[in-house]
Amino acid sequence: MVLFNLWAQNRDAAYWEDPDIFNPDRFLTNNKLKNERFNSYVPFGQGRRMCLGEKLAMADLFLIIVRLLQQCQIILPDGAGSARLDPQPAALVSVPFPFKIVVKPRNGLAN
Numbered sequence: 001m002v003l004f005n006l007w008a009q010n011r012d013a014a015y016w017e018d019p020d021i022f023n024p025d026r027f028l029t030n031n032k033l034k035n036e037r038f039n040s041y042v043p044f045g046q047g048r049r050m051c052l053g054e055k056l057a058m059a060d061l062f063l064i065i066v067r068l069l070q071q072c073q074i075i076l077p078d079g080a081g082s083a084r085l086d087p088q089p090a091a092l093v094s095v096p097f098p099f100k101i102v103v104k105p106r107n108g109l110a111n
């Protein structure tokens with residue numbers, strides 16, 4: 001069996017500046033999505049066995065994230081400091097260390 005090391009590809013310093021920093025702006029030019037193919041960006045795998053659900057996942061994530069940010073303010077509890085964003089080692093996927101958040105409806109929206 002051949003497995004691609006997607007973790008290493010997605011963090012290849014030859015292609016990404018500060019690969020371990022969470023910086024969504026790296027995909028933007030003048031606030032618009034860069035119109036280019038990103039080398040070494042393979043969250044859904046590659047080749048014949050790449051993810052069959054990529055289009056569905058991207059459409060769902062867009063709707064879920066936009067809806068959440070439109071309707072809710074998501075903040076850290078008072079005195080919580082900052083959340084730890086480095087990944088917790090796991091077998092196949094990385095998950096964040098647990099942290100608490102407060103979710104409030106945005107001004108003018110009902111509870």
Ligand code: HEM
Pocket residue numbers: 004006043044045046048049050051052053054056057
């Ligand atoms: C953010 C969400 C998702 C991510 C990051 C993701 C990522 C991946 C990755 C990395 C693989 C392995 C590709 C490889 O072997 O090179 C995979 C396989 C697969 N994914 Fe996803 N996936 C996501 C969501 C989904 C969804 C929503 C579905 C179905 C509705 C799905 C269905 C599949 C299937 C069927 C395979 C196996 C394809 C094969 O072996 O031929 N995935 N996915």
